[in-house]
Amino acid sequence: xxxxxSHYNYWIVVALMMVGFFIVIAQGNLxxxxxxxxxxxxxxxxLYISAGKIHGGSAPILNDSISVYSNPLPHVLIxxxxxxGIATTALGLALVIRINKAYGTIEESEIQQRDHxx
Amino acid sequence: xxxxxxxxxxxxxDLIAVVMLTGIYGFLSASFFVLMDAVxxxxxxxxxxxxxxxxxxxxxxxxxxxxxxxxxxxxxFALMLVTITGALLIIGTFGxxxxxxxxxxxxxxxxxxxxxxxxxxxxxxxxxxxxxASYRGFDTFGEVAVIxxxxxxxxxLLMLKPAPSQVPLSNGARHHTVLRIVSKILxxxxxxxxxxxxxxxxxxxxxxxxxxxxxxxxxILYTMFFGVDVAQQVVSSAVxxxxxxxxxxxxxxxxxxxxxxxxxxxxxxxxxENPLTGQHIGILVIELGVxxxxxxxxxxxxYCFAGQQSKQVEAEE
Amino acid sequence: MNDAIxxxxxxxxxxxxxxxxxxxxxxxxxxxxLSRMHAAGVTxxxxxxxxxxxxMLLAGWSLVLxxxxxxxxxxxxxxxxxSHALAKAVWRHQEHxxxxxxxx
Numbered sequence: 001x002x003x004x005x006s007h008y009n010y011w012i013v014v015a016l017m018m019v020g021f022f023i024v025i026a027q028g029n030l031x032x033x034x035x036x037x038x039x040x041x042x043x044x045x046x047l048y049i050s051a052g053k054i055h056g057g058s059a060p061i062l063n064d065s066i067s068v069y070s071n072p073l074p075h076v077l078i079x080x081x082x083x084x085g086i087a088t089t090a091l092g093l094a095l096v097i098r099i100n101k102a103y104g105t106i107e108e109s110e111i112q113q114r115d116h117x118x
Numbered sequence: 119x120x121x122x123x124x125x126x127x128x129x130x131x132d133l134i135a136v137v138m139l140t141g142i143y144g145f146l147s148a149s150f151f152v153l154m155d156a157v158x159x160x161x162x163x164x165x166x167x168x169x170x171x172x173x174x175x176x177x178x179x180x181x182x183x184x185x186x187x188x189x190x191x192x193x194x195f196a197l198m199l200v201t202i203t204g205a206l207l208i209i210g211t212f213g214x215x216x217x218x219x220x221x222x223x224x225x226x227x228x229x230x231x232x233x234x235x236x237x238x239x240x241x242x243x244x245x246x247x248x249x250x251a252s253y254r255g256f257d258t259f260g261e262v263a264v265i266x267x268x269x270x271x272x273x274x275l276l277m278l279k280p281a282p283s284q285v286p287l288s289n290g291a292r293h294h295t296v297l298r299i300v301s302k303i304l305x306x307x308x309x310x311x312x313x314x315x316x317x318x319x320x321x322x323x324x325x326x327x328x329x330x331x332x333x334x335x336x337x338i339l340y341t342m343f344f345g346v347d348v349a350q351q352v353v354s355s356a357v358x359x360x361x362x363x364x365x366x367x368x369x370x371x372x373x374x375x376x377x378x379x380x381x382x383x384x385x386x387x388x389x390x391e392n393p394l395t396g397q398h399i400g401i402l403v404i405e406l407g408v409x410x411x412x413x414x415x416x417x418x419x420x421y422c423f424a425g426q427q428s429k430q431v432e433a434e435e
Numbered sequence: 436m437n438d439a440i441x442x443x444x445x446x447x448x449x450x451x452x453x454x455x456x457x458x459x460x461x462x463x464x465x466x467x468x469l470s471r472m473h474a475a476g477v478t479x480x481x482x483x484x485x486x487x488x489x490x491m492l493l494a495g496w497s498l499v500l501x502x503x504x505x506x507x508x509x510x511x512x513x514x515x516x517x518s519h520a521l522a523k524a525v526w527r528h529q530e531h532x533x534x535x536x537x538x539x
Contacts, residue, residue: 007211007212007214007217008217009217010208010211010214010217011208011211012121014204014207014208014211015121015204016121016124017204017207018200018201018203018204018207019121019124019125020124021200021203022196022197022200025196025199025200026193026196026197029133031133031136031175031178031179031182032133032136034175035136035137035140035175038140038167038171039124039143042143042144042147042163042167045147045151045159045163046147046150046151049150049151049154049156049159050154050217051214051215052154052156053154053155053156053217058155059155059156059157059323060155060233060244060245060246061157061243061244061245061246061321061322061323062236062237062243062244062245069233069245070154070155070156071229072229072232072233072245072246072249073228073229073232073249074156075156075158075159075246076246076249076250076254076257078156078159079158079159079162079246079250079327080250080257080258080261082159082162082163082166082167083162083166083261083264083265083327083412084261084264085166086166086167086170086171087264087265087267087268088268089171089174090174090268090272090419091268091271091272091275093174093175093177093178093423094271094272094275094276094419094422094423095275096178096182097178097181097182097275097276097423097426098275098276100181100182106182
């Protein structure tokens with residue numbers, strides 16, 4: 001099963017991505033949706049970082065005794081992505097607090113009920 | 119293990135348990151990144167995903183309640199959709215290169231040039247910092263702008279309490295003697311460590327973001343045990359707003375100075391006589407700008423969230 | 436001499452891992468929150484100390500040793516403190532419930 005051994009990192013990523021996707025669309029609680037979004041984002045980071053690894057390489061910090069480095073470009077992209085992720089999470093949580101103040105609840109079905117009834 | 123944690127998050131109904139599992143998930147991802155030789159990324163993910171993220175979620179939960187209702191009506195449809203999408207994605211991965219091979223397209227075009235030339239052109243050992251701050255400095259500028267925008271967004275949604283005019287009694291933490299003493303001992307080393315990470319980012323993992331987050335964590339620790347009112351006497355919200363904007367301004371002004379010296383925007387080689395020194399100066403200053411903005415915005419967001427809770431307590435009394 | 440150091444550090448690492456395992460087992464099997472916290476907190480601090488000492492023996496006299504010592508000091512400070520904070524929160528919550536206080 002060399003196919004399994006060589007591609008298992010992508011399949012783990014797909015599995016995590018699907019779990020995050022499921023949480024976002026199926027669970028009604030808003031905070032849990034934000035958590036699901038976080039899981040989705042982290043799985044994408046794992047995809048990029050695992051694509052950047054080279055067998056036998058080391059961390060991309062220049063050192064005279066090392067000849068093979070893992071690819072530093074995905075690290076740069078994911079560093080930016082992590083920070084943008086925390087920015088959106090903070091903003092999303094602030095929105096949840098405001099929604100709770102306005103509607104009194106954070107369950108999606110109840111919010112839709114109260115929205116239609118007002 | 120990551121998958122087990124994720125499934126635990128799906129199935130758990132208690133939201134505080136969900137937040138704890140999120141912290142564990144972030145920590146496991148950080149360990150995974152270390153295994154993949156991505157030390158800078160692991161540092162940032164550990165600080166952010168296992169530190170700031172669960173903290174903000176717990177603050178939110180303190181205001182909205184911790185139980186979740188069961189919602190079974192849409193689960194079957196969602197499960198079908200997820201399975202179909204997952205199958206399509208897995209079919210797509212068959213064309214991807216092998217895990218860890220050195221001949222993948224990701225490794226053969228631009229990356230070798232960066233790895234080989236970065237030492238000669240920029241002169242700092244950490245290649246990730248050199249790419250982030252110099253070769254792709256414009257993207258990092260955009261990232262700082264995103265953090266600043268998020269801070270403004272949270273400010274506009276949840277307003278900051280203004281600093282009180284006189285020092286109130288520290289009411290929140292009088293009973294927590296052990297915690298206050300230990301935090302007083304620990305906070306100076308935490309802030310010192312943040313400064314170390316900031317300026318050592320050229321030589322090892324580190325840099326502006328991680329340092330900003332650690333610095334913010336030190337101040338948040340202080341705020342948690344001494345109350346938002348006392349903390350606002352120490353680091354007031356007006357100062358934070360100015361600092362957040364100042365970091366972005368610092369970054370942009372480095373670019374403008376480069377233009378005034380005859381190069382393009384954010385070209386550091388023209389900042390000094392020797393291009394290498396110019397690169398060092400440029401990277402140092404922009405990392406400082408990034409660190410200042412990140413620390414200020416994180417503390418500001420925490421003040422907004424914590425101020426909401428004390429407003430709610432006042433409204434209930 | 437090097438063999439002795441390697442053997443000793445391996446023994447310390449194994450002992451630390453075993454303690455973490457028993458701590459996790461205790462968390463799962465103890466009936467009450469406070470006793471679980473006792474299992475988790477005590478074993479966690481001791482096990483982390485042993486693990487770090489095992490790593491220190493492997494590192495030798497270098498900058499890594501200094502960093503490991505700093506990590507050890509930090510954990511010795513924070514781990515008992517966090518157990519204390521958790522225990523205090525649990526104790527006050529139980530007090531609230533027995534007094535019939537505010538439920539949230």
